[in-house]
Amino acid sequence: SQKIEQNSEALNIQEGKTATLTCNYTNYSPAYLQWYRQDPGRGPVFLLLIRENEKEKRKERLKVTFDTTLKQSLFHITASQPADSATYLCALGGKLQFGAGTQVVVTP
Amino acid sequence: GAGVSQTPSNKVTEKGKYVELRCDPISGHTALYWYRQSLGQGPEFLIYFQGTGAADDSGLPNDRFFAVRPEGSVSTLKIQRTERGDSAVYLCASSPDFTLAEYNEQFFGPGTRLTVL
Numbered sequence: 001s002q003k004i005e006q007n008s009e010a011l012n013i014q015e016g017k018t019a020t021l022t023c024n025y026t027n028y029s030p031a032y033l034q035w036y037r038q039d040p041g042r043g044p045v046f047l048l049l050i051r052e053n054e055k056e057k058r059k060e061r062l063k064v065t066f067d068t069t070l071k072q073s074l075f076h077i078t079a080s081q082p083a084d085s086a087t088y089l090c091a092l093g094g095k096l097q098f099g100a101g102t103q104v105v106v107t108p
Numbered sequence: 109g110a111g112v113s114q115t116p117s118n119k120v121t122e123k124g125k126y127v128e129l130r131c132d133p134i135s136g137h138t139a140l141y142w143y144r145q146s147l148g149q150g151p152e153f154l155i156y157f158q159g160t161g162a163a164d165d166s167g168l169p170n171d172r173f174f175a176v177r178p179e180g181s182v183s184t185l186k187i188q189r190t191e192r193g194d195s196a197v198y199l200c201a202s203s204p205d206f207t208l209a210e211y212n213e214q215f216f217g218p219g220t221r222l223t224v225l
Contacts, residue, residue, distance in 0.1 A: 004150075034213070043112070043199050043216030044151065089150050094212055095141060095164060096201075098150030 002028045006090060006099035013106055019077040021102045023090035026071060030092040033066055033073050038087045038101065047088075048075075080106045110134070112217035114200050120223045121190055129185045129220045133202030140183050141214060142175055143199040151199050157183060190224045197221050 005024045013019045023033070032051045036044035050057045050066045050073070057064045063076040077084050087101040113132045121127050133140050138159055143151035153167040160180045168174075172190075177183040187194055201214040 032212070041218070043201070043218050044214075045216070046213040049213060091150075095153045095156045095167075096143075096151070096214060097153065098143075100148065100150050 002026070002097060004028075004090060004092060004097060004099040007102045008100060010103040010105055013080055013104065015081060015106055015108050017080055019080050019084070019104050019106070021075040021088055021104070023073040023075065023099055024071060025092060028071070028092055029068075034091045034096070035064055035073075035075050036089045036091060038089060044089055077104070082106045082108055112200055112202055112215050114217040114220050116220060117218065118221045118223075120225065122225050123190060123192060125190050127187050127190055127222065129198050129222070131183045131185070131200030131217060133181065133183070133200070134215055137202035137204055137215070138180070139203045139205060140177060141201045142183070142185050143201065145197045145199055145219070154185070192224050195222055195224045
């Protein structure tokens with residue numbers, strides 16, 4: 001069956017550093033992959049979409065890579081800020097199959 | 109502009125009761141999705157509408173769950189004979205057009221927290 005794995009442990013990081021999150025998937029050949037941010041008590045908010053023929057995509061301080069051979073996507077937050085503290089979810093497919101998410105905590 | 113809205117924000121019911129959860133998508137969005145999220149988990153797909161029809165209901169856990177979108181806008185998720193295991197946050201999302209990848213960004217509502225006692 002299709003499976004999406006994200007680090008279950010929270011990522012604690014100091015302000016200004018780069019946070020790197022991992023999303024691994026199995027039994028899936030997605031045409032694209034998405035990353036969402038979710039704050040407590042709120043619905044997910046779209047951040048980035050990367051297609052299978054794109055190796056890397058950037059948006060402001062965010063960078064996503066997509067390696068279809070490794071079946072892995074990396075999500076980077078550079079120059080992290082306390083306001084970046086949230087849970088970050090990767091998702092595959094049109095009707096979106098989500099990973100469990102990784103919580104990021106940025107401390108001043 | 110208005111985003112996706114969901115009502116009620118919280119719903120507490122007793123085991124065995126019937127509940128309806130409402131979703132108002134972004135105006136003009138043809139695709140509408142329902143997800144269920146349990147604590148510590150990512151959202152889990154339930155059903156997807158393209159226009160008025162349910163294009164994919166493969167995520168509905170059993171026949172106690174049903175959803176409609178009669179006019180291609182507002183959608184209602186209906187749960188019969190609720191069970192304690194149905195307790196979760198029910199999220200609705202909409203997008204302009206499912207068939208175009210670049211428009212597949214989904215816009216989520218705040219969710220309805222359902223508690224079955």
